[in-house]
Amino acid sequence: MMKTVYLVSYDVCDPRRLRLTYKKLCGFGMALQYSVFRCELSAMQRQSLKEQLWDILNLEEDRVMIVNLGPAGARGDECFEFWGNPRMSIPARTAVIV
Amino acid sequence: MAILTSSAVDLADLLLGQDADDTVFTDEELIPVRMLNEFTYCPRLAYLEWVQGEFTDNLDTREGTFGHRNVDRPSARPIPAPTEFGDVPPQPAAVPIETSTSNPTATTSITGAEPSPPSIEPATTAASSPLLKTRSLTLSAAREGLVAKLDLLELDGQHVTPVEYKKGAIPDNPFQAWEPERVQLCAQGLILRENGYQCNAGEIFYIESRHRVTVPFDDALVLRTRELIRQLREMGRGGQIPSPLVDSPKCPRCSLVGICLPDETNLLLRDAAATGLDASTRDSRAGSPDEDGSASTNSLPSPVRHLLPARDDALPLYVKEQGAFVGKDADRLVVRHRTATLISVPLIDVSQVSLFGNVQMSSQALREVVDRGISVCHFSYGGWFAAMTTGHVHKNIELRMAQFATAADPVKSLELAKSFIVAKIRNGRTMLRRHATAQQRSGQTDTTSEPEIDLTDETASPRCVDAQKGSGTSAGWPVQAPAANQDVSEAPSDNRLTQKPSEATARELAQLAEWARMAGRATSAETLLGLEGMAAKVYFSGFARLLKGGHAFDFSGRNRRPPRDPINALLSFVYSLLAKELTIAVRSVGFDPLLGFFHKPRYGRPSLALDLAEEFRPLIGDSTVLMLVNNGEISESSFLARAGAVTLTEPGRKAVIAAFERRMEQEITHPIFGYRISYRRVLQVQARLLSRVLLGELASYPGFCTR
Ligand code: SF4
Numbered sequence: 001m002m003k004t005v006y007l008v009s010y011d012v013c014d015p016r017r018l019r020l021t022y023k024k025l026c027g028f029g030m031a032l033q034y035s036v037f038r039c040e041l042s043a044m045q046r047q048s049l050k051e052q053l054w055d056i057l058n059l060e061e062d063r064v065m066i067v068n069l070g071p072a073g074a075r076g077d078e079c080f081e082f083w084g085n086p087r088m089s090i091p092a093r094t095a096v097i098v
Numbered sequence: 099m100a101i102l103t104s105s106a107v108d109l110a111d112l113l114l115g116q117d118a119d120d121t122v123f124t125d126e127e128l129i130p131v132r133m134l135n136e137f138t139y140c141p142r143l144a145y146l147e148w149v150q151g152e153f154t155d156n157l158d159t160r161e162g163t164f165g166h167r168n169v170d171r172p173s174a175r176p177i178p179a180p181t182e183f184g185d186v187p188p189q190p191a192a193v194p195i196e197t198s199t200s201n202p203t204a205t206t207s208i209t210g211a212e213p214s215p216p217s218i219e220p221a222t223t224a225a226s227s228p229l230l231k232t233r234s235l236t237l238s239a240a241r242e243g244l245v246a247k248l249d250l251l252e253l254d255g256q257h258v259t260p261v262e263y264k265k266g267a268i269p270d271n272p273f274q275a276w277e278p279e280r281v282q283l284c285a286q287g288l289i290l291r292e293n294g295y296q297c298n299a300g301e302i303f304y305i306e307s308r309h310r311v312t313v314p315f316d317d318a319l320v321l322r323t324r325e326l327i328r329q330l331r332e333m334g335r336g337g338q339i340p341s342p343l344v345d346s347p348k349c350p351r352c353s354l355v356g357i358c359l360p361d362e363t364n365l366l367l368r369d370a371a372a373t374g375l376d377a378s379t380r381d382s383r384a385g386s387p388d389e390d391g392s393a394s395t396n397s398l399p400s401p402v403r404h405l406l407p408a409r410d411d412a413l414p415l416y417v418k419e420q421g422a423f424v425g426k427d428a429d430r431l432v433v434r435h436r437t438a439t440l441i442s443v444p445l446i447d448v449s450q451v452s453l454f455g456n457v458q459m460s461s462q463a464l465r466e467v468v469d470r471g472i473s474v475c476h477f478s479y480g481g482w483f484a485a486m487t488t489g490h491v492h493k494n495i496e497l498r499m500a501q502f503a504t505a506a507d508p509v510k511s512l513e514l515a516k517s518f519i520v521a522k523i524r525n526g527r528t529m530l531r532r533h534a535t536a537q538q539r540s541g542q543t544d545t546t547s548e549p550e551i552d553l554t555d556e557t558a559s560p561r562c563v564d565a566q567k568g569s570g571t572s573a574g575w576p577v578q579a580p581a582a583n584q585d586v587s588e589a590p591s592d593n594r595l596t597q598k599p600s601e602a603t604a605r606e607l608a609q610l611a612e613w614a615r616m617a618g619r620a621t622s623a624e625t626l627l628g629l630e631g632m633a634a635k636v637y638f639s640g641f642a643r644l645l646k647g648g649h650a651f652d653f654s655g656r657n658r659r660p661p662r663d664p665i666n667a668l669l670s671f672v673y674s675l676l677a678k679e680l681t682i683a684v685r686s687v688g689f690d691p692l693l694g695f696f697h698k699p700r701y702g703r704p705s706l707a708l709d710l711a712e713e714f715r716p717l718i719g720d721s722t723v724l725m726l727v728n729n730g731e732i733s734e735s736s737f738l739a740r741a742g743a744v745t746l747t748e749p750g751r752k753a754v755i756a757a758f759e760r761r762m763e764q765e766i767t768h769p770i771f772g773y774r775i776s777y778r779r780v781l782q783v784q785a786r787l788l789s790r791v792l793l794g795e796l797a798s799y800p801g802f803c804t805r
Contacts, residue, residue, distance in 0.1 A: 003411065027429020027444050042411045045446055047160045095759040096448075097416045097752050098433050098440045 005076030006046070007067040008037045012057065020056045024049075038080075040072045040091075123243035129330060131246035131285045134323075137330045138278040139348060141340040145333060146354050150688070151493025156353035158265075165265040165305045230254070239292035243327070246286045250303075258295040260286040267306045274311040275302050277322075284323040287315045337496070339795055341367070345400050359786060361402040362771055363795065366787070370797050402771040406783070409763060409776040412449035416755050418748065420456045420479070426463040448472055450682055454751075455479030473685070475678045480745055481671045483678050483704075486685070494688030500792040501706075505693050512623055514709070514791070514799055515696035519630050520618045521713035521801025526637040527610035528804055529716045533644050534603040606640045609633075626696075641720060645727050650734040660743035667737060667744045668726065668754060672719040673711070675758050679778065680707035680714075683785040710784060713801050718777055722754070722761045731757060769805055 008025060012018040012035075025031070028049050029039030041049065053064060070076040077090050137144035146152040230253040238245035250261040262283055268274050283300035290297040299314045313319070333340065342360035343349060349360045415431065417424055422435045431451075432442040451467060452475045453459060459474065467474060468489040476485040504510045613633045620626040635655065642653040645665065653665040661667040681691045681704045694705025696712065711719075726732040736750030746754065762778045775783070780802060790796045 023428040026427075028446060029444065041446075043157050044155070044160065045411065047157060047164070048446070051160075051164060091447075093413070094763075095414045095416065095755070096441055096443055097755050097759075098419050098422065 003040050003042050003072040004046070005069040005072050006039045006041060007032075007069055008039050008049075008064065010035050010064045011062060013061040014058070017056055017058065017062060021053065021062075024052055024056060032086075040076075121243070122240045124240075125238070125245075128238055128240075128243055128245040129327060131244055131282050131289070134244075134285050134326060134330060135278040135282040137333070138281045138326055140343055140346075140352065141329070141333060142342055142358060142360075143352060143354055144330060145339050146357060148334060149337075149339075150496055152354055152357050154353050154357065156351075156355075158351055159353045162265050165263055237286075237289050237293060239289040242285075242288045242292055243331070244285055244289050246282075246289055248286055251290075256296050258290050258297050260290065260297070260300045261310070262286075262300065262302050263305060264302055265305050268304045268309060268311060273313070275313055280313050280319060281323045281326055283313050284315050284319045285327070288320070288323065339793065345403075350403070350405055355405045356407075357786065359406075359783065359790075361400075361405065362783070362787075363790065365402055365771065366796055366800060402773065404773040406773075406775065406779065408765055408774050409779055410449055412447050413763075414450045414452060414759065415443060415448050416452045416454070417457045418454035418751060418755075422457045424451070424453070424457065424459040424463050426460060426466050431463060431467075445470060445472075450475065452477060452678065454481070471686075473682050475682070477674070477678075481674050481751065483674045483681070486678075486681055486691075488685060492685070492688035494789075497688045497789050497793060498690055500794075501689055501693060504792050505695055505699075508623070511695040512620070512626065514788075515623065515626055516618055516620055517799040517801045518696055518709050518712040519626055520614050521803050522630070522715060523610055523614040523617060523633045523637070524801075524803045525713055526633065526641075526716040526720075527607055527614065529721065530603060530610070530637065530640040530644075531607055534600065534607075602643075603640060606636050609636050623696075637716070641724075644724055651727050660745075662742055662744060664734070664737045664744055665723065665727075667746055668723045668732070669719065671746060671751070671754055672722050672758055673715065675755070676711050676714060676719050677704055677707050679762065679781055680704070680710045680785070683707075683781045684710065684788075686782070687785045687789050689785070689789065710781070710788065713784075713803070714777075714781065717802075717804060718758075718761050722758050725761070726754060726757050766804070769803060770800060 006029075008029070010021055010025075012021050022031075022035075025037045025039070028041065028045065029037045032038050039049070057064065069079055073093075080086075133144055133148055136147060232251045232253075233249065235248045235251055236245070237248060248260050249263050252259045252261060260283060262279060264279060269276055273280060279302055283302065287297040287300055297315065299312050301310045301312050303310050342358055342363050344360075344364055346360070349355050349358075352358065352360075415433075417433055419433070419435055419440060422433050422440060425432050425434065426445075427442070429445050430442050431445055431448060433440040445466065448467070450473050451459075454477045456479065464474065464487065468487065471489060474487040475483065476487070478484055504514070610633055613629050613636075617626055617629045617633070620629060638653070638655055642665075645651050645653060651665055653663065656669065657663075657666050658670060661670045684691050684704075684706050689706055691704040691707050693699055694707075694709040697703065697705035697708045699705050731753050732750055736747050736753065738745050738747055763776050765774045765776050766780075767773070768775050768780070784802055787796065788799055791799045
């Protein structure tokens with residue numbers, strides 16, 4: 001399945017919803033900065049993320065921005081440039097063995 | 099299954115809803131109207147969902163459900179029963195909804211904000227009063243035999259109008275609606291009528307177009323709806339799955355396409371019909387490497403569309419660090435060892451979990467993974483596949499009944515066992531043949547080439563999670579054949595090769611071809627077992643010559659409990675991993691993994707998984723071992739010998755799992771269907787095809803044979 005890299009950032013006005021949003025996004029990708037995540041998602045996973053975030057957020061007060069950075073393994077990850085200490089190592093698509 | 103026409107049926111009866119016998123259906127017999135929608139879309143889809151209990155989401159269905167978010171809240175007020183209206187004269191059918199509703203409520207639903215419902219007044223007088231609405235109402239009709247959940251119901255006097263919400267735009271056809279939706283709506287109308295309401299039309303609200311379309315319940319539609327209900331009921335009784343649609347544009351949008359396998363099934367059915375031979379001959383020609391390109395089909399078949407994703411989104415997690423603990427943190431699995439966190443992965447990226455030896459898992463984590471359909475496989479420290487934890491048993495009871503019946507029938511069991519073994523012998527033969535030609539071509543200098551194996555799809559993924567742990571011999575992925583090992587590995591193997599390689603190989607190839615043919619004609623399980631044993635012996639002696647690891651990797655045939663040399667230790671472990679994969683695959687299709695057709699049932703043994711594993715042992719198991727040894731990914735120091743038994747060290751085990759996983763994720767061209775697909779997917783497809791054989795759709799099991 002083709003996956004797409006998304007940059008997801010959010011403004012959430014209420015501390016409880018903020019915490020829930022952060023936790024939820026941890027299940028879909030990795031935090032790059034405060035309130036900024038990198039998520040690598042299939043179309044279905046993107047829909048799941050939408051459904052689950054909509055259950056948490058109050059869209060009258062909160063906002064989410066989702067930027068499509070293109071297919072995983074291609075430009076999607078080349079367009080990142082970090083100044084300072086980056087918090088990203090791009091996961092390869094392999095089974096995890098520990 | 100014959101597609102019925104309404105000609106033979108009494109049209110008047112259908113129209114009036116009068117069955118000859120005044121049938122009243124019990125609650126259990128009620129057909130959900132949503133199912134009628136699916137049946138109209140495709141009878142096979144309804145069968146898969148209704149009879150076999152299959153359900154999978156795809157983006158379409160999920161977005162559809164998402165569009166219903168604001169509808170699915172039950173209305174606070176019950177609608178008045180029809181009698182409460184008193185004797186109000188019926189209203190004309192066409193209620194001008196767009197003008198009477200100030201604003202269709204669903205337009206705002208897509209922005210997530212629910213408008214306050216319009217003021218509701220009991221409508222005792224009809225025409226002028228505002229519409230009365232109710233949402234998400236479940237209603238049944240015993241005589242029609244239907245039950246439905248209505249998105250929205252609008253009452254205007256004694257007239258009611260069901261409204262369905264559909265994602266997407268208005269379709270470009272004369273009805274401005276697809277047939278499944280019109281039928282679904284009409285069935286709702288029939289239910290409402292039986293409940294005493296007047297209902298002459300329904301409406302579909304297209305969320306994307308933000309527009310309503312009226313669907314009048316005219317005679318033609320009522321007739322069609324009743325006819326489809328009758329057919330659906332008949333299908334439910336029949337026990338025979340309807341054939342897949344042919345080359346239909348519906349399939350790519352169908353959520354069950356990966357389960358249905360429409361084009362694959364049609365191809366196999368067509369092949370079987372074209373050859374028109376009896377089952378045994380068909381067996382022996384399926385995917386035969388010797389009769390490539392044989393004229394099996396006369397008509398020009400439409401190609402199999404690539405409707406299956408080539409591989410899964412998610413990947414396995416293996417935990418072999420002794421003393422590790424697998425827990426859950428929100429939507430991630432976290433593996434800890436004492437105070438250190440070894441890894442933390444989002445659950446959406448995990449397809450299965452394997453635990454080796456002394457590894458704990460929290461009950462929260464266990465609950466979460468089984469809820470998500472992720473299996474947990476338990477291995478002993480030494481790599482013995484001991485148990486599997488999964489969620490509830492698959493609902494496809496029809497399949498399990500067929501499996502048990504087939505296993506109890508020696509003739510049918512033998513037919514299947516033959517297919518497995520023939521494919522196994524052929525695949526082993528192909529492997530020897532391919533290596534022999536590769537070696538001859540490269541004049542014995544190339545030690546590691548296996549044209550199809552590896553190094554093509556994944557040239558650059560030098561990651562093995564957390565390389566600081568257990569990086570003894572060869573933690574990361576060796577991307578090229580390691581040069582350092584070559585002088586060690588080449589000398590002895592060259593010696594062996596010069597012992598007339600081609601002659602020995604040619605003899606073996608001929609023998610294997612002959613035994614594969616004989617296995618296809620075996621008339622008893624004993625004969626088959628004998629042939630399998632002889633073939634294995636010859637095959638493994640050929641396999642031994644392909645190993646280039648030096649004397650440490652000398653191999654003179656299989657021994658198992660315990661393995662007494664490194665190659666046997668490797669084979670046992672990869673076969674165990676393979677058994678795990680197939681246990682997961684057959685279970686997800688709905689089989690009982692313990693009951694096989696070739697392997698006799700024995701306490702706790704996944705016999706069916708072992709049956710299906712046969713044809714993949716050479717392709718996945720043995721070639722993984724070859725890769726490990728010939729690429730130098732494993733060395734003498736990866737093994738421990740204790741009292742005659744040889745086991746893998748931890749870093750050794752990690753290298754084996756990594757190589758096995760690379761093989762499973764490798765994409766190959768499917769020999770029958772022609773598209774790219776990973777080996778892991780191939781296993782799932784084979785398990786699915788086997789289910790079709792047991793349920794009578796396919797005449798014989800098409801073993802997976804590479805060319
Ligand atoms: S994939 Fe095609 S044939 Fe199969 S159930 Fe779906 S629509 Fe029907």
